[in-house]
Amino acid sequence: MAKIWDFHGGIHPAEHKDLSLQVPLRQAPLPAYVVLPLQQHIGAPARPLVRVGDKVRTGQKIADRQAGISACVHASISGTVVAIEERPIAHPSQMQDMCIVIESDGQDTWVERAPLINWQSANAETLLAHIKGNGIVGLGGAGFPTLSKIQSGRAHQLDTLIINAAECEPYITADDTGIRHYPQELVTGIRILQRILQPQQTLIGIEDNKPDAIERLREATIGTNIEIRVVPTKYPSGGEKQLTYLLTGREVPSGGLPADVGVLCQNVGTLIAVARALVQGEPLVRRIVTLTGHALAAPANLEVRLGTPIDALLRVAQLDPQKLARLILGGPMMGFSLPNAQVPITKTSNCVIAGTLQEFPSAAPEMPCIRCGMCEQACPASLLPQQLYWFSKAKEFDKARLYNLFDCIECGACAYVCPSQIPLVQYYRFAKGEIRKEESEALKAERARQRFEFKQERQAREQAEKAARRQGKTASAVQMEPSVQKAAAPASTETLDLKKLKIQLAAKSVAAKKAQQALTQAQEAGASAEELAELTKTFQNAQQEQAQAQSAIAQATETPTATQSPSPDVAELKKLKIQLAAKSVAAKKAQQALTQAQEAGASAEELAELTKTFQNAQQEQAQAQSAIAQATETPTSTQSQSPDVAELKKLKIQLAAKSVAAKKAQQALTQAQEAGASAEELAELTQVLQEAQQAQSQAQAALEQQQVPKTQHIQAPPKAADAHLKQLSVQIAVKKVAFRKAEQAWQQAHSSQQGDLDVLEAHMLNAQEALHKAQAELATYQAQQSSASNKQVTQDGDQHLLKKRKIAVSVAQAAVRSAQKRLDNLSEIKDTPSEQLAAQQARLASAQAQLAQAQDALAQAASTRTQEIS
C-alpha cells in the first residue's frame, strides 16, 4: 500500500451521501429550453456564432472561444435560438450574464459527430485540438479550461497525473456515480491525458467512503499503469492542494499551481467528458448533477443537458416547496446558496441541494471568540484562522496578509468547528476583497501615472524636436551672417546633442541588458507567470527605448547635413520615414508579445493590455504613414511656401490623425459595450476615448491659433523670434484648455461621487503644473527677447545659449523635485513593492544626473561667455 501523507487539520462533517445514491443514474428529461451562459469557465467569455432565429442542432458550436484562456460553448439541445441576452446565472453575487437561449424542438437532432478515430496513435497536438474544439473545462470546481490547464502543465516538468475522485464534500455523489456508471470512459480519458502528458505515474485519489466506485475502478484499471490510492475520508481531501499532498507528499508552493511540483490534477467528470469528446465526438453538452437534500422526495443523480434551468430539475426530483429552506449549488461546505431556482445548470454545477430548515438551520448568533483554537486544529492550510479573524475584523489587512490570508482556500472547516458560530470565511472573503480592491486601485493609479508620464515624455520629446527644428532654421538664417557663424561654430550644438544622445543610447542599452538578465534569472528561478509577464514587459520597454534612442541618433546624424541643405522638407521626410520604421518595429514587437502571451496562456487582463498596446502601435504606425504620404505630396510646393504654411499643414495632418484616433476609440468603446465588457474595461476605454477627444480638440485649437497669425504674417513678414513667441502662446492656450478640462472632469466626478477621484485629481494637478511651466517658459523667453534686442547680435547667440542652459537647469530641477516627491509619496504608502520603489529611486537618480549635466553645461556656457566678453 502506497504511502498516504496525512494533511493537517480537516473535519468530518455528516456525509449525507447515501441520500442521492438510492437510485441509479438516469437521463434527465430534455428541457423545453436551455440557457447557455457564454462564460461557464474561467477566462474570456465565448463569442456567439449564432443569431437569434437560427436553427441549431445538438452539439453544434454556438459560441467560439476567444484567444487565450477561454472555451467554446455548444448547443445542448436542438431547436431555435430565441434570445442572446443577459440572464440571471448561478453565481454567488447573483449577477446576470450574456446567455444564448435555445428553445427545444423536442427532436434532439445531433450534428454530425466528428470523433477522433484512433486517438491511440494521434499526437498530442491533435488530441489537444479536440479537447479545445469540444469546449471542455474542469467539471469539478472552478471550470478552468482543460486545454489551458494541460498546456500550462506541459510547460512544467510534469511527472504525476492525479485524478481527483475524492469528492470530499458532503451530499455530492456526482463523481462517485460517474465512476460507477462510466468506468471505461474514465479510463479512456485518463489514457488520453497520459498520452498528452507522458507522466511517470498516474494516481487516482479516492476517499474510502466509496467502496463501489473503488471496486469498479480496480476492475477497469487492470492491465494499465494507473494506480488507485484510497485516502481516508476527511474533508477537504478533495482540495487540489490537499490531494496533491495526500498522494505525493509534495506541497504546492504558496501562490503556485500543482504543476510547480510536477503534478496535474484532473477531475473525474472532466476525463469522462474528454473521452466522450474524442472517442464519440460528443462535445461537452451534458454532465452528471446530484440532486439531493431532504426537501426532495426523489433525490437522484441525473445526467443533465447544460443550460437546463434548475427548477425543471427540482420538479424531476419532486421538490416539496413547503419544506425548502435553502437551495445550495455545490456542496454544503463551499457551495453557494441561490435565492431562486431560475438559473441554468452550467459546466461546473455538480450538485443542487434542496435543504430543509432541519438540515440547514439559520445561522446562530455570533458569540465572542473564546480563542479555543479549534479552528486552527481544523485548518487544512495550517493557518491561524482565529488571528485572521481578528485582523479581518479590525481591518488590519496587512497583518492578515502577513498571516497568509491568501493561502486560505475558503474550505470552511474553521467556521464549521467554531463553537462561537463565527462566520469566519465571510470575514476572510471580506478581507480578501478589500485587499484586492486596494491593490487594483493602487495599480490603476500606477497605470495612470505611467500613462501621464509617458504623455509628458512624449510632449517633451515633441517640444525638443520642435526646438531642434527651430534651431536648425535659425542656424540656416544665421549662416548668412558670417560674424555669428564664427561664434556658433566652435560649440556646435549638433555635436553636443549627438553626444548626449549617444550617452542616452548607452544607458538604454545597459537597461535593456539588465532587464533581459532579470528575465532569464526569473525564468530559471521558476517565477510565477505574472512576474514573468511583468519582467517581459519591462524588457520590451527597455528594448523599445533603446530603439528610440538609436533612431534619435540616426536622426541627429542626418540633421546636420539636412539643415545645410536648402530644402527642410527632405529632412522632414527623412525624419518621418525613420519614425515610421521605428513605429513598425514597435508594432511588430507588440504583436509578437501578444502572440507569446496567448500561447503562454496569460490572463484575460494581460491579454487585453497587450492587445491595446498592439493597437496603439498600429495606430501610430498608420499615423506615421499618412504623415509621410502628406509630406511627399507637397515637397515642391512647401519649398516656396513660408514656414507658417508648412506648420499649418503639419497641424492639419495632426488634426486629421487625432480625429481618426478619436473615432477609433469611440468604435472600440461601442464594440466593447455591445460585447458586454466589464465595467472596468469600459471605464478604461472611455478614458482612452476622452484622451483622444482631448488631443483632437487640442490639435484643433493649435490649428486655429496658427491660422489667425498667418494672416498677420502676410502683412508683416515674420521674425523667427516672433514665431517662437507665438508657439509658446499656443502651447499655453493648449495647456489651459487641458487644465480646464481636467478640472471640469474632476469637479464632475467630485460632485457625482463617481469615477476615480484620485486619478482625476492627479490629472488636474499635472495639467496645472504643465500650464505653469509653459507660462514660465514664455515669461523667460519674453524677458530674454527684450534684453536680447538691446544687445549686439554677436552676443545674441551666446546669450541665447546661456539662457537656454538656464532654462534647462530649472527644468531639470523641477524634474528632480517631482521625482523626489513621487518617491516620498510611494514610500509613504505601505506595501509599495520594493521594485517600484527602486524604479522610482532610479528615476530620481537619473533626474539628478540630468540636473548635474545641465548645470555643467550652464557653467561651461557661462565661462565661455565671460571669456568672450573679456
Place this chain on the structure above:
Amino acid sequence: MSLLAPSSPHAHRPLSTSHVMAQVSLATLPALGVLTWLFGWGSLINVMLAVTTAIFAEALILKLRKRPWRILMDNSALLTGLLLGLSITPLAPWWLPVLGAAVAVVVAKQVYGGLGQNPFNPAMVAYALLLVSFPLPMSLWPQPLSLQAEPWTFWEHLTHTFTGSLHAIDGYTGATLLDAFKHKGALTAEEFWLQTPVAQAVLNATTGVSLAYLLGGVYLLWRGIISWHTPVAVLASLLILAAFFYGADPSQYASPSMHLLVGAGIFSAFFIATDPVTSATSHKGKLVYGAGIGILVYVIRTWGNYPDAFAFAVLLMNFAVPFIDYYTRPRTYGHARAQRGIK
C-alpha cells in the same frame, strides 16, 4: 420563490461555546463529589456561593454595559465560579468565594471587555488575590473526614461558613501537605512521613481528589473539548523536574508522585491551564505554555514562599502568551518555513 442566501459553509458542527463551557463544568463534577465525600460539605458550599456570585456579577455588568442577555448563556461565568469554588479551602468563610467570584468576573474578565478578551485566567486572578490578601484563611485545610471524630453536618458547615462561630474541628492547620513537607525542617523525607501519621491519610484523600479530576480531564479529551498538548506538557515538565531532583537527593525533595497527586497539579493541568481564552493558540504554543507552567510550579513549590503555585504559574504564563503565540506560528501549507516573531 425567494430564499435567503447565506454564504458558505452551510453546515456547522453542533457544538457551541456554551456547550463547551457546560462540558467542562460537567467534567468537574466527579471531583466535586469526591471532595465533598472526603472533606465534607465545604467545597459544595463554596461552589454554590461562587457560582451564584459570578452569574449575578456577570448579569449586572452586562446590564451596565448594555450587552445582550444571551451572553449570559455562554456558561462562562458558571465555569469561572465553579473553578474558583473548587480551588478554595472547604473551611473558607462565605466572603472568600463571594469576593473571589466578583473579582474574577468583574475585574479579571468584564473590565477587559468580556469573554475572549481577558488576558488572565479570571479564576486564577481571583485565587491569587485572595491568597495574597488573606493568606491565613486561604491555607487552612481540614483533615479528611476519616480522621475527624465528629464531622459537621451540612447545616453545621453552613453555619460555620457564614458565622464562623461553631466549635472548631480538628483542622489540619499545616495548610496543604506540600506546605508541611516544605517546612519539615531538618527532617528527611522518611522521617517526615513517620512523624506525621496524619499525612498518610491526607495523602490518600488528595490522591482520590486528583484521580477524580483526572477522570474529568480524560472525559474532556475524549469529547475533543480540550487538546492533549497543554495538560501533557504541564504534567510532563513537572514530573521530569521532580524526578530529576528526587533522583539527586530523595531525602530533601518530594517524590514525583507526590508532586503529581498532592495539591492542584492535575486539576490545574486539565481545567485551568486549558482555559482557551488565556492559553496559547497553536499546538506548539500550547506545549511551550504548558511546559512553562510545569516548570514554574516546581520552582515555586520547591524554593518559593507559597505552598502551591498554580495560580502564580498560570498567571505568569498568561503574560507570556502573546509572545509564545508570535513565536510558535505554524508553517502554512505551501510555505517553506513558518514566519516567526513580530513583523
